[in-house]
Amino acid sequence: MTINEKCRKLPMIKTQHSPWGGGLQPDGISQLPFPIYSKEVTDWINAMYDLDLTDKNYFENMEKIKGKPVPKLTRDEILTRMTFLIRAERFCDGTIEDALNDGTLEALSVRLHEITKP
Template sequence: MHKAFEEALRKAGPTDAAITADLAALPDAHWQRLFARMDGLTDADREVKWGGGGEVSPGVTQLPYPVYSDAIQEIRGLLPIAVHDWPKWIRDNPVFPEGAGLDERPVADAVRLATAYLRGERFSDGAIQQAIENGALNAIVDRLRKWTESEKLG
């Protein structure tokens, strides 16, 4: 029964064609802003500081949390996502975690990888930091750029 549920989830997720169609519907200005922000990142923008971790009242300690630069926050908001079973996808996909080989995969896998990190941040503070440090963020944006420059129709 568990395998049937997993198969149904996989089939319920968007196809490569559906994800690509969603990307094609985004205006050129969206892509220009994403690429400009990525191209303009400085080392300081990429540096992740951590807040929290201290006692906020007697016996109550706030958990540490990542503090991302405004530039990284904007890039996070510009990255496309796809609703899919990302925890299973990352277990079965060779491009996770650092995006190795992503440039030769369908652009939909860049969106799936972006989704894994963006959703992953909700459950594990620092997932975006991992993507910055291991090169996945660069690989995702590079693949999206390649698609917009040489594969996108229209």
């Protein structure tokens, strides 16, 4: 399967808001807040890994595309941005939520499907 075919298999992701969990629990223990992502979002994250679409050098590549608008991004640059969001979530809960809420992730998803059409 070509990389464009893999990209087209990646689920489209829509702008949405994710509720947050955590806080003071019934047993009195306080838990740090965290976003509760929908099945759509978790399926998208899993597909990025399952289809091997993550950019292994995303950190270095992000420096090259910093500030570049979504409509100007290439296929590989979109995959870099998507990988960055997924990896950043591991260090900062809510990174993906911000990109979902402000439409960034949907714009990246739409652009990826547009430029990988046969």
